[in-house]
Amino acid sequence: MAGFVTFFLPLLLVFILGFSPRGRCFIPMVGVSLNPTSDQDSDDNWSHGAITRRALLNVAADFQSSHLGCDVGDLRDVKPDRIFQEISRLFRRCYGQIVSAARFYQAALQIETANGCVDLNSATKKLPSAHFDAERFVGGNARLLELRTQVLTAIQQGEYEAARVYTGQLLHTLQDFYSHSNWVEMGHAEPNAGLAVPGADIGKVAAPDTPTCEDCSKTLGFLWYKCEDNIRAEVNRQGLLTSGYSSNQRDLDGNPVSKPEGVGKCSHGGHFDGSKDVPAAGGINKDTKWSLFSPHSDLHNQAAQLAVKATEAFFRSIRTAAGDAQFANFLNLNTGSTLCFVIDTTASMEDDITASKERAIEIISSRVGSPTAPSNFILVPFSDPDVGPAVVTNDPEEFKAAIGLLEAEGGGDAPEYSLRAIQIALARSLPGSTVFVFTDAEAKDAELVESVTSLGIQKNIKVTFFLSGTVGRRRRRSDRARATRESGDRDTYLSIAQSTGGQVLDITKSEVFQTTKLVDLVVTSAEVNILQIRDAPAGVGDHVIPVDLTMSDVIIQVTGQGAELQVLDPTGVLRPTGENATVSVEVQLSDVLVVRMRDVTPGVWHLVVLSDVTYDLRVTAQSSVDFLYTFVDRTANDTEHPGVCDVDGRPVSGQRPNIRVNMVGSDPSLVQNVTSLDLVSSGGNVLQVLSLQENEALSEYFAVSPTLPQQPFKFRVRGYDAAANAFQRVIPTMVQTATCRFEITTDLTTLRLVPGGTVDMTFTLYNAGQYGVFSLSAGDDKGFVQSLATNSLPLDAGDSGYNRMTLTAPASAPFGTTTTVTLTAQSSGAYNFVVFRVTVLPPEQDYIPPTCEVVAMHGTCRDVGASTCNSRAFTVTTAYRDQGYGLRAISPRAASDNFTWTLQDFRPGLTNQTVTANFTASCCLSNVEFVVSDLVGNYDVCRPDLAPPLPERGVNTAMFVFIGLGVLLFLILLIILIVLFVRHRRRRKYKAQQKYRDEVKAGGAAKALMKREKMAAATATRTEVAVRSSETRVKYQRVAMTTGTEGHRVEISAHAHREMRTVRT
Structure with a gap:
């Protein structure tokens, strides 16, 4: 069967490619090499x-x-x-x-x-x-x-x-x-x-x-x-x-x-x-x-x-x-997400700063060393006009120290540069995280709203705002009150939160610490979104929540003035709320109610919300099963490499978009099948249901929409777990179509931006909609973007326009500094963006790595086991040098930090000078290695060999004399043995010769003659043998009878032998 497929499937492809104008046979893979996905051929x-x-x-x-x-x-x-x-x-x-x-x-x-x-x-x-x-x-x-x-x-x-x-x-x-x-x-x-x-x-x-x-x-x-x-x-x-x-x-x-x-x-x-x-x-x-x-x-x-x-x-x-x-x-091998705070540090924010400090320390202290600990920490303070400096670290202690130094001073609740701070935080946060913003002022840089929103969507990062003071005083007391509240610059925050899947929480100064409990609930290692509804109608709302066997710790949040919540389990029983009950209240404020469900039973649960005003509802849980999605472009099959590539920015309306879905944590032991990809409105209404084409079993799927909805929507995946319980997951980021798109036409890998240098990169804007004049803008988190060749492009339907962007790096920018650039285009009814990165490189390549050398060792770890390794210590001295752009870092790599390390006269950028270091530790760390890197990433590694004994004392003259005497005695003994052996051989040879002479005298030669005659007789005929043997015996007997001595026998036997030869002739 495999041979049939190998031969005839290409024939079918030739037929399709030859007679179809577009060659529509297509096997979607990233960088695909037209490999099939059936079990039969997938391993080939x-x-x-x-x-x-x-x-x-x-x-x-x-x-x-x-x-x-x-x-x-x-x-x-x-x-x-x-x-x-x-x-x-x-x-x-x-x-x-x-x-x-x-x-x-x-x-x-x-x-x-x-x-x-x-x-x-x-x-x-x-x-x-x-x-x-x-x-x-x-x-x-x-x-x-x-x-x-x-x-x-x-x-x-x-x-x-x-x-x-x-x-x-x-x-x-x-x-x-x-x-x-x-x-x-x-x-x-x-x-x-x-x-x-x-x-x-x-x-x-x-x-x-x-x-x-x-x-x-x-x-x-x-x-x-x-x-x-x-x-x-x-x-x-x-x-x-x-x-x-x-x-x-x-x-x-x-x-x-x-x-x-x-x-x-x-x-x-x-x-x-x-x-x-x-x-x-x-x-x-x-x-x-x-x-x-x-x-x-x-x-x-x-x-x-x-x-x-x-x-x-x-x-x-x-x-x-x-x-x-x-x-x-x-590789994101750390298990947690980013803990990221963007904090307004003006004088009116003293309560917020204190609350955020306490909550951050609480989160870090309770999770240190566990898989649920945050992977990294980001702190971006802002005021007017200052933003930063940003603290980005993997060290929780460094983060606690940085947030501990924050002080509220200057200014008030006037507009601040909050969006600039959010942009910096988004650029450095891990994808899938949440950025928490604390402020009581409106945004002074609202022109960045599209750039910030685009970056958050591109990285799937939710932005959640804790608004207190003048911005947060407008309460949600009715639909009319809500409409009044969402006017002015506050809409900026609401737009960002809704687009990225975050939220805006209106709180008083006294409620800040209690509300930040949400941070603890959100910053986890396995948060998944189950349901998210915005502006649910007032009254009694019954919401269905499918709970699958992988879910635990379900968090339900209702945001609405005075809203109440009832939880019904799969049997229809109302679950009581209490400290030790299945359902417990975590946060309860006038506008926000948060409850947690532990030890949930798989099945269909019901959440009943009673509210006099419209409300928002979101449900999350802990689970290892989730999904990711991307819009992709697929190439036609008239190319050497048909395949797919991610779409930059928003999908273009009016086209048949391809969506790639990657299931996370999904295998047969947990998930039975994945049934559909749903397009859902912000209010929870299903707009489209798309079937899924399986590319990799339970892992990768593709879906095609005939045409995307004009209104914003989010994606939801549905299916069944291994026990046939329904499951669903939601990506809360809102998707909206566009009528234009960007294409970066410069190969960014060849773009060499050096410290203090300037580069130009080019791009093209395509208009897939009606005629429009597109306003172009560009921004980045490092401030490298200088200008665009033009800030507007008039484009007819189907036309494209070319443009150029100029970027300049500061002279002090270290190699590897990367700026995240967001480029946007906007016209009436049209908006799109593209996000890309540009990295600062050295002016010329440096391909010579630094050197690392072990120059001295003291101590040995030979024959030291795990139980006794602490009883012996060693010291290693190493030397480092670089001839290029200079040294960047020198460090030991050991199984623990229980060692002493001294580095002499080192500073980053040092070149053509030798740096020495001493490393002292017990033999429990004998597998240590030392790594040196330079400013362009070249590196060298050296390792001491501590297993053989190290020479601690010189060898003295007495030892040489002792060794020499031993060798001499050995040679003398060897000579004596050889002499004795030779004498013994000679004595044995003499005795053998004497014995032979005695045997000859005694007639031994006759016996030898008889033996030779017998051997010769074996080659003669039987008749000849018989005649010769008889004649010889007769002569032998006759002679023996007439002579009385053995000597006569020898002579006569020789005579008989001559006669035998005569007979043979």
């Missing part, structure tokens, strides 16, 4: 996405195992379409149900998407060096080294999202090396160790005039090329690297890169490659298992496995260079 075809996921699974398992000591299980046989399921199981094995893998999924998808989009982005999809095509090995490796610098410097500065994007782009090029070059055909079983390594050699490259391929024949003589051994033997034998040319490619300067004629170079090959018929005809790519698209399809799996190994090795190099703490942040 590897896309860029599957290769990346597989490597991420391996490094995540290694990290969790080393840090938590958990059993990660056997990962060797995990199929490509089961990797995300295995990641979910990995997190459950290490943490149980209290931790969600959602943030790791987000990091993985961000890397994977950036990887796949290299094939789809206009700046890189036809760039040979981005794919190691057209023998561009020098340019391809230069691209890897450039991206490596961007990855490592971004991580050094804590710019993890930018680092993930650069990593994905790097991995695409790295993985393509094994699919597009002849590395596999040379017979290599391990990755190329020189790729993406500063100063390393990647191997010899075939000269431009060296023929590398021979013509291939077509399947059945006329269908497609199926090539085997078409790479010239001498090329592989000499170890010359070559790769195929592909049609319509251009270099970085826009010059065409065509396959040379008359040389015999290889083609990329495959159905869509226009160069495949240019001699040497055929191709060598190994992108898929199907020969229709990959002439070397039989080597696809070998190339994929090498790509997995190379990808995994790159991740491990990042871990070594950055250290475990930053590596965990980079």
Whole structure:
């Protein structure tokens, strides 16, 4: 059956692609290599996405195992379409149900998407060096080294999202090396160790005039090329690297890169490659298992496995260079979310500051060391006119100290620069977190509302406002009162909160601390949204809540003046409210009621709300099962790399948008199936129900909407858990369509913004709606954006406009500093945005790593066990030096911090000077290693060898004399033994000779003669033997009778022998 599919499915594709104008057969995958998704073939075809996921699974398992000591299980046989399921199981094995893998999924998808989009982005999809095509090995490796610098410097500065994007782009090029070059055909079983390594050699490259391929024949003589051994033997034998040319490619300067004629170079090959018929005809790519698209399809799996190994090795190099703490942040392997406070520090905010301090300290103290502890901490103070400085840290003590230093001073409740502060907080917060804003003043920078909202939506971060004082005094006493309240600049906060899925809480100064209990309930490791309704009508509302077997700690919040709540379990019984009851009240204010349900039974629960005014209702819970979604563009199938890439900004109305859904924590032990993707209004009404096309079982789905609703909506996923209980999850971020869209036309990986430098980047705005004049604006969190070439573009329907943005980095900006840019376009009835990042790079590449050397060791840890390691200590002295941009960091890596570390005369940026350090610890830390990094991310590692005994005393002369005497005595003894042995042999030989002489005298020779006669007789005929034997016996007997001595026998026997010879003759 597999052979049938392998042969006839490509035939079907040829028919569809040949006779369909658009080629609508499409298999949606990120960076897809047209690999099927059926169980039968899923273990044979590897896309860029599957290769990346597989490597991420391996490094995540290694990290969790080393840090938590958990059993990660056997990962060797995990199929490509089961990797995300295995990641979910990995997190459950290490943490149980209290931790969600959602943030790791987000990091993985961000890397994977950036990887796949290299094939789809206009700046890189036809760039040979981005794919190691057209023998561009020098340019391809230069691209890897450039991206490596961007990855490592971004991580050094804590710019993890930018680092993930650069990593994905790097991995695409790295993985393509094994699919597009002849590395596999040379017979290599391990990755190329020189790729993406500063100063390393990647191997010899075939000269431009060296023929590398021979013509291939077509399947059945006329269908497609199926090539085997078409790479010239001498090329592989000499170890010359070559790769195929592909049609319509251009270099970085826009010059065409065509396959040379008359040389015999290889083609990329495959159905869509226009160069495949240019001699040497055929191709060598190994992108898929199907020969229709990959002439070397039989080597696809070998190339994929090498790509997995190379990808995994790159991740491990990042871990070594950055250290475990930053590596965990980079891949979101920390389990908590961000605890982020944006606080107004003017004089009127004294009560709010005190309350936020107390709540932050309470949260940190109660969760320290647990999986539910926040992963990082952000504090952004603001006033008028100051914003910041922002505190971003992984250290809870540093955060507590920073918030403890806040003081309310100056100003009052006049408008403040709150949105600027929120923008900074959003740029540094982990995706899926919540930013809490404390203020009693309106926004003075309301022009940033669209930029802030767009960034929050793009990162799926909720923004929640605690408004006290003049802004929060308008109460929700009736619908009319609500309408009155939502006027003026307060609408700015409400708009941001509603769009990002947050909320606005009106409180008095005395209610601030009690209300911040919500922070404790929200900042968790596995919060999921079950229901969110805004402006539910006054009266009695009955709301259905499906509780599945993965849920615990259900939080219900009703926001409405004087609203009451009743909770009915699946049997219809009203649950009482009390301190030790299933339902307990956590917060109760005039406008806000929050209750918690513990130990909930799976089934359909009912929430009955009684309110005289409209109210908001939200229900969250703790669960490891959730989902993520993105709008994606899919390419038509008339390209070498059909696939999908994330849509920047809002989806365009009037089109058939594709939505990718990734389930988190979903596997057969918890989830039975996922049934639909619903589009739901802010009031809870279902606008559309979309069926889901399964791409990876219980992990990845795609849905297509015929046309998106014009009103704002949010997404909800429904299905059934493993016990057939209904489940649902909601993403509270509101989605709205647009009639315009952006495309960044500059390859940001080649954009070199240096400290004190200026760069221009270009973009295009497309208008899919009616004629309009679009107002353009750009802003960023670091203040790098200087100007746009034009701030407005008049566009007719279907037209596009080109524009240019200028950015300047401060001269003091460290390498790796990354600014998050939000670009917006707005016209009457039209709005869209795009978010991208630009990183500060060194003026020139520095590929020489710093040096680390162990120069002295005192003490030994030989034969020391775990029970006695504390009884012995050692000291290691190390030396460090850099010849490039200078040293950045020097640190020991040990299993604990129970050591003494002294670093002499070190400062960041030090170059061409040696720095020494001393490390003293017990032998329990004998596996210590020392890591040094420079300002551009290069690093070196050195490790002391403490296992053998260390020389503590010199060897004295007496020891040499003793050794010499011992050797001399041994030689004398040996000579004596040899002499005795020789004498013994001579004595034995003499005795043997004497015995022989005696035997001869006694007639022994006659016996010897008889023995020889018997041996000769064996070769004669039986008759001759009988005659000779008889004659001889007679003569012997006759002589014996006439002589009385043995000596006569010898003589006569000799005479008899002569007679025997005469007879034979």
